Amino acid sequence: MAVIENSRFELTVGKPFNRGAFEEFIRNAGYVEEGVADDPGEFAVRDEVIDIFPAGGTFPMRIVLSDDDRVLELRSYDPATQRTDNLLETVVVGPASEAIAYHPETVAAKVSDSMERLLVRTYETMPTVFDIIGDARVAFAPGTEERVAQYWDIIDDARQARVTFAASDSPSSRSLYLSREEWKACLDNQPRAELDLRGGHELPSLYEPLQTHKAVLEFAQKSRQDGRKVVVAGGDALSMRSAAGCLERRDVTS
Template sequence: MALKTLFNQIQSHLPTKEILAKLESNNTLYLNKFAGSSVAFQIKHIHDLKIPAWVITPDEESARTLESDLLELGSSDVLYFPATAEKPYDTDVISDPSLLVQRSDIIQQVSAKKYPLVVASAKSIFEKIGSPTNFKKSTLILTKDDEFDLDHLREKLVSQGYEIVSFVGAPGEVAFRGGIVDVFPYSGTYPVRIEFFGDQIESIREFDPGSQRSVSFLNEARLVPNVNSIGNDQKESVFSYIDKNTLLIVIQPDLVENNIDELWVHATQNFSQLRNSDAPEPMHLFIDFQEYQNTLNDYKKIYFQGIFEQSGHEIIEWNAGPQPDFNSSIKILKSDIQDRSKKEYQTWILCDNDGQRDRFEELLGEPNSSMNYLLLINSIHEGFIHHDSKIAVYTDHQIFNRYHRPKVRQKKFRGGFSVKELRDLKVGDFVVHIDHGIGQFQGFKQIVVKNIAQEAVVVQYANDSILYVNVSSLHKLQKYSGKDGTAPKITKLGSGEWARKKARTKSQIKDIARDLILLYAKRKANKAFAFSPDSGMQLELEASFEFEETPDQN
């Protein structure tokens, strides 16, 4: 049973219609008694109605956990806008380029989406970024079949902070190889390869930076600048990118305001201690509490779980409470479920994996009218109990006091001969080509193919035969890995030697596979020793394991 079923049950009890109705006549609305991850349920339901929203949380951890909850609930288009992790005016701190890239990527995506849902922390909005005007002016749009001067492209990208390298492997890098330009932009997952014929763009495609294989062909490439590096004297707040029709949702507004105020005090103190520095004043780089408050007045906004006076504010209460503390006791959990079942509550227990679900099934027994519970394999940050709908949502990591790791989207790259490995190669190193066998790496050489200059890897084989491997075929190359201190025999091109060796190897692998199948068939047929089933104490001990299990452990 998917988490969607639980969401559908809860959404029918959410006060979304009342919220939207009151926002028609009020700029500000306060929501109270939304416990645990019920906040994420409400935010998702609002966004499902095609309402653009930015959510501001007190800190980075709460932003990450909210993003994780929204992803679990099915909001696959949620965007996380990170802080830079830099300290104001601290020149000794090395910037994390991945965070700078992510900020540019999110700004680009927000500009392209009609109904964005963005999660940001107080620190991430505290840091100003390049203005929308400069961002748009610095963005390069390259279209297939258009003409664009290569020298002008080089000049433009370098002025945006792109670094010229031999092979691109990280955002902010560009490689020029004759009529081929590889750019790893500050937005998107993959680098872009642009092939020119003269000044005309012949093709544009995304490719895997590791294997150099094509991922997709494009008609247009949008190369955005690093949003944090655009003109320090013309920086603006993140809100300059947020449309005025966007709904702002602030989680624990008093904490958000307090954190922004503390960050501002810290920035001004650091600036006052600078000597003989041309660094811009804090007002050019950061927002203070007053600017934050004034900016919020331009938007309709919802405050969750704030400390506020009851009079003079529009307040909606949902009557939800936090998940009880079970202190890793199955006995207390069973008693709680039984008590709630008598009051016609339905308890949902969210398990992190299959193993936890199976243990709960054995520990709690079959669900019935006196033990009304359901098990789901899903993970949200915190459970809650909604008393009006008589729904209790518990998480297994809270039941056993385990740390909950937020779900984070990861960019996936396919394997192959990585650019890093290629850069680390030395002349004379042994390499293996999947079609031609073992040779020696002899460096790089620019060759002309169909009147187009291209970069190629030079591999030397027996009898001084040379093979040129285009960078688009790097997935066929890999570094030789064999017995230490023993040089391999170099293959002779055109002899059929490598093809015969591959055929023999395939045959031997088939023999090994056949032997393994026979071995496991015999094991399956033999009668094994039957151990007694795990006791309740054993199951409870396993379920309360405080560390997150790896896939092979559950």
């Protein structure tokens, strides 16, 4: 967790922009340079304008710089229309890869490396999701145990295939996955929550090519008109501020 928390780049309007530090951040944090930043984890540089799509973000962000490398503007924008969605004062960009290399020369990736092997080679220790959530109560959906058993089979098949077909690679004694015994021990110690979903309604599909944002806003607006509560959760701080601004402009409160 400390690695991820320390792998953030903060930008503030009016403050100097450190190009060297930014280049080091995007290189180590897994961002990929493209002609247009229209997918999460991509960035594009055009003179005094830098577009970056934060990993996990809803929209890309445009950084407008002055001649003396100060941040003039920070704005999120719709990649389909290029129209500004929201103006921001401060933005914190997080990493775009699970494998964050502060010393790339010590964890140089091999062509045959999977993300699992790269993570094992990059980090000495890796917390489990149970380490992160602590004593929070967890609700498990019906059929969880059956799905977990299927994943165990997939993991075992992949591990056996690697042993059989990649014998030239030295095997690692560490694994990205919990063993069955470790998984059971974590479940036994984790507080459980039971959710009563009776009387709930299924959410409609809100994905529409190039119009997902509009569909979500219209759904929220209709829900409020029908007297239902709208809760916006998840996403990064930039996405949440952008969503809140859009809802306010539509007179939708949550």
